[in-house]
Amino acid sequence: METKQELQTALEETDLWIEDQKKAWFWEKWTRLPFKLLDKITPEFVHKKVGAFLDEMGSYIQNGGKYLTSQKMVYKSIEKKSGSPINSIEDITKLRLEEMDMLSKDLAGSRRKAAAVQGATTGIGGLFTLSIDIPALLGISLKTLQEIALIHGYDPNEKKERIFIIKCLQFASADIVGKRAILDNLAAYYDGEGSTNEIMAQIQGWREVVYTYRDQFGWKKLFQMVPVAGIVFGAFTNRAMISDIAEAGSFLYRKRRIIDRMRSIEEPQSAKS
Template sequence: MEQSIKEKENLEQLRKKLRNIEKWEKNQKGLFFWEKIGRLPFVLLDKLTPKFIQEKIHILLDEIAKYIDNGGHYLVDNEKTLNKVKKELSLKEDVNLSDIQHFSFDSMEKTAEAFIRNRAKNAQVQGATTGFGGVFTLAVDIPLILGITLKTVQEVAVAYGYDPSKREERIFMIKCMQFTSSDIVGKKAILNELTNSSADEGFAQLQGWREVFATYRDNFGWKKLFQMIPVAGMIFGAYMNKAAIKDVGEVANMLYQKRRVLERIEQCSKVD
């Protein structure tokens, strides 16, 4: 395997990268005022949408529970994802998750960003399609964009050598989604859980996954407001879905990168 792919950073380089990630964390200002106000459309949706659409949303909530437990149909195929890593980095040999754990950060970031770009394009097309029908297809758009979101975060996990088939990783991914939609207080709490708790303690703090999803869904409020308009919703749906995937992709990229950086710093410290 190419030296540039497996090149290891020294301790100072790792600490510099950690400082950059922590700077990014401090710049997360939470939801903007109009994003909070924008949650109102979904309050109206709950009252105005037909019963069969609301029932589909409740079914979706049950599917998320299955995702946390066993991945369900949202679970990505690790082998196919690893082949995408191989193609993106122009590698001649097959790779596994253990190999990726030793990749340089430049290689891992390049792969993660490629995954995010591809999924964002998919979301853009899907948003335009479902936006055509206005409020009724908007209800269909929610589970579809959620599926793309989950697969995006899983691919980012693989890009950093983590296994989406493990339940603790799926919970970490839900936390990434929650972080995307939380205010500044919520973001700080999530970062504290993910950084300072042991794996079991941190994951045990995921309480009320339905609330996590509801928060994530409600964050679509103002972003989806104009998608309720038939035909014109195509334009807004395409833009907003692409932006949503890019946002959650950025969060997953930074949080998974931070985990890998901290692990390598610990390894270097033990050697020293």
């Protein structure tokens, strides 16, 4: 394991990234406008598709549903890349932080490629295949974050962990005000306090997550609504979005692992004194 000083340095590096995410960018004030205008001309079947997926998101938070990833497959992948035998979550927690970082980067790379293919495929039909792209991209996002959770030694089978995953999804798509609020919500995880019910109440309705997520990339999807030309734009925007989500999940989970590891070092010392 890392020394306390090494963990402190890693925590400072992670916090620098988080602080950078709190800075406002000039386009944040207008990124949601296109989709709000497009809502007025979007066919009803697209809205129904989004509505159906909202219900699936609720199911995911409660029991994982069809979006719950296969832990055994993730274990095999981690074992192959790390060279260490992995049979449980406990085995993963013994990996060094740099190994977790490497695994997260490898995962992000493969998922970016998958998202690009997905975006190109659904971009063929323009507006009419956008209803397929939104839930498909959200599905890739959830599985990516679940695997990042496992890479850092956290079990997405636990309801509390699935709520954290939704928070990561929110963070990646939130504006500057939203990011700050989400980081405040996540304090319970970093402090090792707070019940599942308390954290669930902070999410303020999982429906808000999907609407925020959709609005945030509205302007990016504007050109994907053009048939055929949407192939290029769909591939590019999906790749960029999964990159943002994987980055957010990796840093937020990295901070949790560092803090948990520092706590495990400090507790024995406190007991001795």
